[in-house]
Amino acid sequence: MSAGRHARGFERSELLVQARGVTRTYGDVRAVDDMSLEVAPGEIVGLLGANGAGKTTLLRVLLALEAADAGEVEVLGSAPAAVDRHALGYVPQGLGLYTDLSTDQNVEFVAQAYGVAEPPPLPDELAAVRTALVAEIGLGLQRRLAFYCALMHAPRLLVLDEPTSGVDPLARARLWDTIHEQAEAGVGVLVTTHYLQEAAQCTRLEIMSHGRRVAHGTVADITSGREAVVVRGDDWAAVFGALADAGLPVVLDGRTTRVAGTPAADVEAALAGAGVEARTDVVPATLEETMVLVERAGAEA
Ligand SMILES: Nc1ncnc2c1ncn2[C@@H]1O[C@H](COP(=O)(O)OP(=O)(O)OP(=O)(O)O)[C@@H](O)[C@H]1O
Numbered sequence: 438m439s440a441g442r443h444a445r446g447f448e449r450s451e452l453l454v455q456a457r458g459v460t461r462t463y464g465d466v467r468a469v470d471d472m473s474l475e476v477a478p479g480e481i482v483g484l485l486g487a488n489g490a491g492k493t494t495l496l497r498v499l500l501a502l503e504a505a506d507a508g509e510v511e512v513l514g515s516a517p518a519a520v521d522r523h524a525l526g527y528v529p530q531g532l533g534l535y536t537d538l539s540t541d542q543n544v545e546f547v548a549q550a551y552g553v554a555e556p557p558p559l560p561d562e563l564a565a566v567r568t569a570l571v572a573e574i575g576l577g578l579q580r581r582l583a584f585y586c587a588l589m590h591a592p593r594l595l596v597l598d599e600p601t602s603g604v605d606p607l608a609r610a611r612l613w614d615t616i617h618e619q620a621e622a623g624v625g626v627l628v629t630t631h632y633l634q635e636a637a638q639c640t641r642l643e644i645m646s647h648g649r650r651v652a653h654g655t656v657a658d659i660t661s662g663r664e665a666v667v668v669r670g671d672d673w674a675a676v677f678g679a680l681a682d683a684g685l686p687v688v689l690d691g692r693t694t695r696v697a698g699t700p701a702a703d704v705e706a707a708l709a710g711a712g713v714e715a716r717t718d719v720v721p722a723t724l725e726e727t728m729v730l731v732e733r734a735g736a737e738a
Pocket of ligand 1: 463466467468469486487488489490491492493494495
């Protein structure tokens with residue numbers, strides 16, 4: 438792929454992932470449709486999109502677990518199938534652990550597979566369940582173990598498919614500490630998530646809808662120029678009802694009503710039409726509202 442300096446300030450040859458125009462179809466379903474993506478060392482790139490948007494399929498193409506029908510893909514400077522597996526860490530949605538083996542046995546198995554003579558010490562919480570079967574240690578610890586196994590051989594690129602799904606907020610924060618530590622050490626991280634608090638911790642985001650890239654950039658880039666109308670009235674239920682009846686995409690935020698991606702004049706007309714008094718203020722849209730707007734635009738396209 439193209440040589441030279443990238444706009445974000447590093448050599449293109451340093452990019453860990455370069456994907457251009459990737460398409461993967463299953464029968465009539467275009468799971469990934471002309472999707473492009475880059476990951477540089479030290480970046481945390483968040484891949485977002487509704488269920489079925491194509492995130493997992495794209496990751497699987499990058500990891501050579503699926504072949505693309507079209508497009509160019511380079512991972513660590515090679516075609517996906519030729520990548521040195523030691524340079525990759527992958528935590529799939531299903532975690533990839535042997536649940537009928539113990540924590541220690543899983544560690545031994547992965548160490549042998551990657552030729553790691555001396556695995557790093559287990560974190561205390563995993564050391565406490567060394568001999569327990571993985572099936573019995575709870576999802577938070579299972580996810581920790583999957584991270585530990587994926588990082589044991591010090592990969593340059595870490596690919597995480599919904600790594601914190603189903604765990605409590607404390608366990609999620611710990612897993613994100615690990616992600617940040619890895620990125621600070623120069624590892625490139627590509628992570629799918631449905632949690633917008635996690636998305637906000639990424640260096641950059643790629644938002645997919647129906648296989649396509651519908652927005653990309655930092656949270657500020659993506660939300661920039663998108664607005665919501667905040668509506669405050671004495672009778673918040675009447676405000677909500679009037680806007681919902683007018684078919685506007687209204688959400689309640691406490692007792693405040695918000696309508697994203699709709700001109701204030703349309704909101705005011707709906708309120709006036711229903712005889713409801715309220716004040717309107719135009720504010721920047723949140724990331725959550727922006728996601729809804731870009732996904733809706735993607736679906737319409
Ligand atoms: N092996 C397969 N055979 C047929 N269709 C598939 C296959 N894998 C994925 N798909 C379809 O491709 C589309 C994208 O699926 P994919 O799992 O990549 O989405 P996703 O964004 O990862 O979703 P989720 O957030 O639910 O994991 C969906 O319509 C899915 O049903």
